[in-house]
Amino acid sequence: MTRIAIAQMQTGIDPVRNAAALADAAGQAAQGGAAMLFTPEMTGLLDRDRARAAQSICTEETDPVLAAAREAAAANDISVAIGSLALRVDEGGKWVNRSFVIDRSGKIIARYDKMHMFDVDLDSGESWRESNAYRAGEAPCVVDTALGTLGLTVCYDIRFPALFDALGRAGCDAIAIPAAFTKPTGKAHWHILQRARAIEASAYVVAAAQVGRHEDGRETYGHSLVVDPWGEVLLDLGGEEPGIGFAEIDPQRISQVRAQVPSLANRRDIPKSIV
Template identity: 45%
Template sequence: MTRKLRVAAVQLRSGLEPAANRAQAMPLLREAATAGARFIATPENTLRLDRDRQRMLASVGPEEGDPELKAWARTAQELGVWLLLGSGAIAAGAGKVFNRSFLFNPDGRVAARYDKINLFDVTLGGGENYRESDTVEGGSKAVLVEGPMGAKIGLTICYDVRFAPLYAALARAGADIIAVPAAFTVPTGEAHWETLLRARAIETAAFVIAPAQGGRHEDGRATWGHSMIIDPWGKVLAKLDHDEPGVIVADLDLDQVAAARAKIPAWQGGRDFAGP
């Protein structure tokens, strides 16, 4: 008996106010649920996208008692879906936050949390320089969780996609699906987004779901959009070809993961070697 799972990726243009961002997302979440998606994922920085460090730190609190997290939990329960809140800033103390994903089950309970491991410290030129580590406390633990239909879901966030060993570890642990909620810049998105996502899908022989932020945000930042869903053979099953808010839906045949891994077992890792 085949295991078929309908999933959705929601593309957003989050701003400074979490409640307004949720209001923007709700019609798209309902559209995805009405289309039959049982697993719905939103982008990185869904709760708030703000690169002003002091303003962001002043508005962020601890996870416990956060009203927006409670509202997202109720949304998962209302829609009866597994809902991945791509990420939100959660106070970590010492003037920093965690960039944290939350996976809610259909009862509205948190099934898994993931703190972004690899932080976006880059110098792109043209005035686009980012030091995520100035504000964010990096995570240290890879996360794999059992979701709908027993699918094993690996959680990653945005810049993680450039670090293949994390994805290899998730694959070796049995990941069927790897989520990559993101807020890619326009230059890096245009150059690398699809290539990196397809490479990670091929290397791990897993489905990749990549919901993205897109367009010009309230804080002045521009993100690439172009959300995608990719199969274990590297085929793009669904994508948005723009940076506007929207939703894509795809049917995943979870048995394709085992089939792809049986054909090319490189996901298990190669031979040990010395040097250089």
């Protein structure tokens, strides 16, 4: 059994305060006996005012939240999966929405850029055009961790089964799905999609989420989840407040589910055209 911690956050527009919140979460997670901490999408900055956000978005080498996470991982002897950070990769170009996995020594061992951009108009009147500011990633990512093989995704990626099919075929034991889900989409689809992805991949899903009303005026759904490979919800942090939760990851549960319903082994390639 491997104990993990999941941080449900209410990230604001000040990266320095957000870095402090992450470091505090790492300390709490370590004190609670966790081997690994998971944080939400946009752990370092959540600001829909892109002109203002641009003043705070740094390169990977200069980002204060990434630096704080690496220091906290080493200081607390804990691995940290940062759900994502907004980062500048070239001057004047689009940003990236990048996940990181940091080992217990503070070393970055994996990076993943969100592949699917959230470009939608909701019935609530909310309109989002992530592709206007962010460059999409081009490839999935898996990494060996204390949990076994971990697949990385971010938020809107959850709606694209082909990505999770690829992670399932890669033999992932767990998949991170950090998010800043809107309230309307969260209420409608959050739990069912998380459970479906766990079942499809026969893997644990760890979904750290943003929650509540943020400094930039948006509201996020919360309900950070840990789901087992059978689709059972092991942890739900609710939709009201930030906080830390813990769950146990059992590798035997993965093998039990895959033996009982061997969908990965029974999988067949589908022709690209069915016409």
